[in-house]
Amino acid sequence: MLETFIKQHKLPEEFKHTVLAHYQPLAEQIFSQFRKHDGVFFVGINGCQGSGKSTLTDFIAEYLTTNHHLNVVVMSLDDFYLTGEKRQQLARDIHPLLATRGVPGTHDISALEIILKKLKEKQTSFAIPRFNKAIDEPYPEGDWPMIEAPADIILLEGWCWGVTPQTAEQLKAPINELELKHDPEGHWREYVNQQLKDQYQPLYKIMDFWLAFQAPSFDCVYKWRLEQEQKLQEKHSNLSNSKIMAPADVLNFTQYFQRLSVQGCNTISQLADVIFYLDHQRNITQTPQAEDL
Numbered sequence: 001m002l003e004t005f006i007k008q009h010k011l012p013e014e015f016k017h018t019v020l021a022h023y024q025p026l027a028e029q030i031f032s033q034f035r036k037h038d039g040v041f042f043v044g045i046n047g048c049q050g051s052g053k054s055t056l057t058d059f060i061a062e063y064l065t066t067n068h069h070l071n072v073v074v075m076s077l078d079d080f081y082l083t084g085e086k087r088q089q090l091a092r093d094i095h096p097l098l099a100t101r102g103v104p105g106t107h108d109i110s111a112l113e114i115i116l117k118k119l120k121e122k123q124t125s126f127a128i129p130r131f132n133k134a135i136d137e138p139y140p141e142g143d144w145p146m147i148e149a150p151a152d153i154i155l156l157e158g159w160c161w162g163v164t165p166q167t168a169e170q171l172k173a174p175i176n177e178l179e180l181k182h183d184p185e186g187h188w189r190e191y192v193n194q195q196l197k198d199q200y201q202p203l204y205k206i207m208d209f210w211l212a213f214q215a216p217s218f219d220c221v222y223k224w225r226l227e228q229e230q231k232l233q234e235k236h237s238n239l240s241n242s243k244i245m246a247p248a249d250v251l252n253f254t255q256y257f258q259r260l261s262v263q264g265c266n267t268i269s270q271l272a273d274v275i276f277y278l279d280h281q282r283n284i285t286q287t288p289q290a291e292d293l
Contacts, residue, residue, distance in 0.1 A: 001066050009055060022284050023056060026211065026274060027063045033209055034070070034153055040120050042206050045157035046268055047213030048261045049254065050224025052282055053157040056211075061155055070152040073119060077158025079131045080107040083138060095188040097178075101136065102256045104160060105195035109203070116206055122150035159257060162210055162271055163264040165197040175262070178255035189259060196260070204271070212272040214265055218258055220280055226250045 006015055034041040043060075047053045054076070061072040081101045082090075090106070091099035098105060111129065118126055127144035131137070171189050174180040183189055215221065226247055269275060276284045 001062065005059060005062060009058070011055070018284060019059065022276065023059050024063065026056075027060045027067075029274070030060065030153065030209060031064060031068055031070075037208060040122060040151055040154060041208050042116075042120075042154045042156065043209045043211065044162050044204065044207035045155060045211045045213075046162040046264060046272070047157070047159065048215050048218070048221050048224070048264070049159055049257060050221065050228050050282075051213040051215055051278060053159075053213060056213075057155045057157050064153060071149050072153045072155060073128070073147065073151045075115075075128060075154060075156045077107060077112070077156070077161050078133070079129045079138075080109070080112045081131045081138070082106055082108055084136055094191055095183070097182055097188045097256070098191075100253070100256055102159075102253070103192045103195075103260065104200050105192050109195075109199040113203060116154075116156075116203065119147070119151050119154055120206070124148055124150060156207070160196070160200070160260050160264065162204060162207075162212065162268060163196065163260050164201065164267050164271075165193050166259070166263055170263075175259045176255045178252065179259070192260075210268075210272045210274075212264075212268040212275045214268065214275055214277045215261075216278060216280055218262055218265075220278075221257065221261060222251055222254050223280075224282070225254050 002016060002019060005011075006013070030041070030043060045053050045057060057074050057076075061074045064070045064072050084099075087099050087101065087106055091097070094105075100106070108129075115126070115128060124147050127141065127146050130139040130144050132139050171186055171193055174183065174186075179186075179189060215224075279285045
C-alpha cells in the first residue's frame with residue numbers, strides 16, 4: 001500500500017520514514033479512538049497552506065480503509081469556497097477583499113453544516129462539493145463525489161479549521177502591506193473575524209479529535225504555497241481559462257491568510273490532540289511523547 005501511495009502522489013522515498021515514524025502511529029491512534037467512540041468519528045486537521053494536510057489526510061484514509069476496512073470520508077474546507085459570482089457580491093456589499101477566496105466568509109458554511117449533519121446521521125446518496133482552484137470555481141455538481149455508504153470516520157482539513165477568533169485589540173493594527181493598503185480601517189478583518197466566531201467556531205464542537213501542523217514561521221507559507229501552484233500548473237498545463245497564479249500573485253495571495261495563520265500557530269495548542277511541528281523543509285521535528293500516542 002505504501003509503495004503505491006508514494007507513486008500515486010509522486011512523493012520522495014524518504015516519505016517512508018515520515019509514515020513509519022509519524023503518520024502510521026497517528027492513524028492507529030485515530031483507529032483506537034474510533035473504536036472507543038459511539039457513532040461517526042470526526043477528525044479536524046489544521047495547518048497553513050502547503051504544510052502537507054492533504055497528503056496526510058489521503059494517507060490516513062487509505063491506511064484505515066486498507067488495514068481496518070473502514071469507510072473513511074475525506075473533506076477539505078477549500079471545497080466549500082463560494083462561486084466567483086457570490087464572492088463578487090460580497091465584495092460589492094461588504095468589502096472588495098472578499099472577492100478573493102480564502103478567509104472565513106468566503107466559504108459556504110451552511111452547506112458544510114448540512115453535510116456534516118448528514119454524515120453524522122450516517123445518511124447516504126448525497127454529494128460533497130469539490131472546488132477547482134485552477135479556474136477558481138466549484139466543479140460542476142455532476143462531478144462531485146457521492147456518499148454511497150454510511151461513514152465511519154470523517155477527515156476534515158482546512159487552513160483555518162480550528163482557528164479561534166481574535167480580540168478587538170488584536171484586530172486594530174494592520175499585520176501586512178495588504179491590510180495597510182486595502183483595509184486601513186479594519187472593516188475586512190473585522191468581518192472575517194466575526195464570520196469565524198459566528199459561523200465556523202460553533203462547528204468545531206462536532207470534531208472528536210484534532211491534529212495540527214505547525215510551521216516554523218509564516219515565511220514558509222509563500223514558498224510552500226508557490227510549490228502548490230507550480231504543481232497545479234503542471235497538472236493543468238493545457239487549461240485555457242486558467243486562474244493559476246504567478247509567483248508575485250502567490251506572494252500577494254498569502255497575505256490574505258497571514259493574520260489567521262499566525263493566530264492558529266499561537267492558539268492551536270489549546271485545541272489539538274496532536275501537533276506535528278515542521279521545519280522549513282516540512283520535516284516533522286517534534287511530536288507528542290510516545291506515551292501520549
